[in-house]
Amino acid sequence: MIAAQHHLFENDRRLVLEEAIELTVQSLQAYGPTHEHWGIAYSGGKDSSATLTLIMWLIETGRVAKPKTLSVFYADTRMELLPLAIAADLILAKLRTMGIAVHVVRAPMDKRFLVYILGRGVPPPNNNTLRWCTRQIKIDPMQAALEHELDGIDGQILMITGVRQGESAVRDRRIEMSCGKDGAECGQGWYQKVLPEATGLRGRLATLAPILHWRVCHVWDWLNFYAPNAQYGGWATRTIAAAYGGDEAEEINARTGCVGCPLAQKDNALDAIVAQPDWAYLAPLKGIRPIYRHLREPANRLRKPGREALKGGGFSKNPQRMGPLTFAARLDALDHILAIQGACNEAAIRLGRPLVDMLNSEEEARIRELITAKTWPERWDGTEPIGDAVLDTVYRDGSVQPQLFSAEDL
Numbered sequence: 001m002i003a004a005q006h007h008l009f010e011n012d013r014r015l016v017l018e019e020a021i022e023l024t025v026q027s028l029q030a031y032g033p034t035h036e037h038w039g040i041a042y043s044g045g046k047d048s049s050a051t052l053t054l055i056m057w058l059i060e061t062g063r064v065a066k067p068k069t070l071s072v073f074y075a076d077t078r079m080e081l082l083p084l085a086i087a088a089d090l091i092l093a094k095l096r097t098m099g100i101a102v103h104v105v106r107a108p109m110d111k112r113f114l115v116y117i118l119g120r121g122v123p124p125p126n127n128n129t130l131r132w133c134t135r136q137i138k139i140d141p142m143q144a145a146l147e148h149e150l151d152g153i154d155g156q157i158l159m160i161t162g163v164r165q166g167e168s169a170v171r172d173r174r175i176e177m178s179c180g181k182d183g184a185e186c187g188q189g190w191y192q193k194v195l196p197e198a199t200g201l202r203g204r205l206a207t208l209a210p211i212l213h214w215r216v217c218h219v220w221d222w223l224n225f226y227a228p229n230a231q232y233g234g235w236a237t238r239t240i241a242a243a244y245g246g247d248e249a250e251e252i253n254a255r256t257g258c259v260g261c262p263l264a265q266k267d268n269a270l271d272a273i274v275a276q277p278d279w280a281y282l283a284p285l286k287g288i289r290p291i292y293r294h295l296r297e298p299a300n301r302l303r304k305p306g307r308e309a310l311k312g313g314g315f316s317k318n319p320q321r322m323g324p325l326t327f328a329a330r331l332d333a334l335d336h337i338l339a340i341q342g343a344c345n346e347a348a349i350r351l352g353r354p355l356v357d358m359l360n361s362e363e364e365a366r367i368r369e370l371i372t373a374k375t376w377p378e379r380w381d382g383t384e385p386i387g388d389a390v391l392d393t394v395y396r397d398g399s400v401q402p403q404l405f406s407a408e409d410l
């Protein structure tokens with residue numbers, strides 16, 4: 001009886017996935033033929049992996065007509081979780097053997113996540129005030145690669161993304177393009193919304209989200225049972241589902257992408273990865289998020305002493321704002337991150353497992369070079385006080401409340 005019920009459940013689930021795929025096919029058939037050139041924005045996360053492998057299968061089996069050109073753009077942030085990065089490499093390698101043009105896009109050296117933080121001194125991003133990372137390490141490099149691609153072709157590119165909102169949201173027309181909501185991937189809404197509006201791409205880029213209506217269980221089923229099967233292409237997608245905690249993760253807010261993402265509430269993906277015996281040696285990476293948190297503390301940063309005059313006249317709205325990271329904090333964090341990477345890699349060598357490559361020697365050298373050159377972000381020069389120094393309070397209108405106690409009294 002239980003087996004029969006289970007079978008029924010499996011059948012239902014398969015049917016639901018097949019219906020979802022059918023809608024995907026319809027959207028591709030409706031919008032695909034009007035564009036000769038397609039691009040797929042691939043982040044290595046679950047939704048874009050499902051989209052990419054599904055489209056390849058649909059094209060291979062003739063259910064969707066192959067466009068004149070098809071290019072895959074993979075945003076390599078250098079901060080990807082290792083099993084996801086390996087799965088992405090395997091998928092990209094397979095695409096190349098199929099004759100698909102693959103572009104791996106990366107931020108230029110000084111804009112990479114760790115170089116920007118530790119070399120230039122910009123604090124790690126957070127949800128409130130400073131959300132620079134997605135644009136800088138994912139969207140801008142993607143935009144540059146697309147502009148380059150467009151130079152070589154006539155007409156528009158249809159950019160296919162893995163944006164997913166789930167069935168009910170689509171039905172209710174509650175299309176919310178933010179990232180990291182209801183299990184959406186970091187960057188996905190931006191790909192859909194920001195890319196087509198970007199100056200160099202305006203009018204030449206259309207976006208399509210063919211799995212917009214998929215629920216997360218469809219994604220798991222596709223990645224776990226369908227895509228890895230030779231009949232559906234034999235893709236290396238099982239690792240990706242496992243990295244998110246698999247089926248059990250359901251619609252959790254899995255902002256999977258960067259190791260220790262400072263914007264995620266919890267390290268869900270990393271926890272799911274290190275819980276697997278093969279990846280347990282990556283446990284030291286759990287130390288990365290606390291480093292980002294520590295760096296944001298006032299003692300590790302500079303602060304404007306008072307009102308800040310703006311170039312075009314007037315003053316900044318935020319007097320005495322907290323700013324960049326001190327050199328001591330940057331060097332200390334660099335040592336800690338290298339030690340964490342070193343601990344993972346010692347174990348990796350011992351166990352014959354893949355190495356972590358979050359910070360290579362070139363990036364480390366560049367960080368040290370920028371620190372030696374006393375590099376600060378714009379509008380800072382290093383003469384500002386440390387963030388936890390006791391200062392008179394300066395208000396927006398320029399009035400000053402002198403401190404009630406001197407530093408010695410405290």
Ligand code: SF4
Nearest residue numbers: 133134186257258261
């Ligand atoms: S995963 Fe986190 S750290 Fe990485 S780009 Fe997205 S929000 Fe930023």
